[in-house]
Amino acid sequence: MTITKAPNYTNVQAKELVEAYEAETTEEGRESVVADFAAKFGKSTRSIRQKLVREEVYVKKEYKTKTGSKTERKEDIVDSIAKVLEISPDLLSGLEKATKGCLNILRTHFVLAREMLAAKDKSE
Numbered sequence: 001m002t003i004t005k006a007p008n009y010t011n012v013q014a015k016e017l018v019e020a021y022e023a024e025t026t027e028e029g030r031e032s033v034v035a036d037f038a039a040k041f042g043k044s045t046r047s048i049r050q051k052l053v054r055e056e057v058y059v060k061k062e063y064k065t066k067t068g069s070k071t072e073r074k075e076d077i078v079d080s081i082a083k084v085l086e087i088s089p090d091l092l093s094g095l096e097k098a099t100k101g102c103l104n105i106l107r108t109h110f111v112l113a114r115e116m117l118a119a120k121d122k123s124e
Contacts, residue, residue: 008043008047009041009051013041014051014055016032016037017033017037017041017051017052017055018052018055018057020036020037021033021034021052021057021058023058026060027059027062030059031061034048034049034052039050043114064106072100073101074096074097074098074100076090077100077104077107078095078096078101080107081095081103081106081107081110084107084110084111084114085110
C-alpha cells in the first residue's frame with residue numbers, strides 16, 4: 001500500500017501566488033503579497049516564501065546597513081579606489097583586509113584629492 005502525500009498548494013493556488021508576486025516590482029510590494037497569501041491560504045510566510053523559491057520566482061531581500069543604505073562589498077570599494085587612482089585593482093591586493101570604515105575614508109580622500117587637482121588644473 002502506497003501512501004501519497006497531499007500537496008501543500010494546488011496548481012491554482014501556486015499560479016495565483018506566482019502571478020501576484022511577479023506583478024510586484026518593489027520589495028515592499030512583494031512582502032505584502034507574501035503576507036496576504038499567507039493569511040489567505042492559512043500558511044506561514046516562510047511556507048509562502050519557500051513555495052516561491054521552488055517556483056523559481058522569489059527575489060531575495062536587499063540587505064541594508066544599520067543606517068539604511070545599501071551594503072557594499074570590500075572588493076567593490078577597493079576597485080573604486082583603484083579606479084580613482086587609475087591603477088589596476090591587482091596592485092591593491094590585500095587592501096580588502098582593512099575595515100570598511102578605513103576603506104571608505106581612503107576612497108573619500110582620494111576622490112577629494114582628485115577633484116582638487118582637477119579644479120587646480122582648470123584654474124591655471
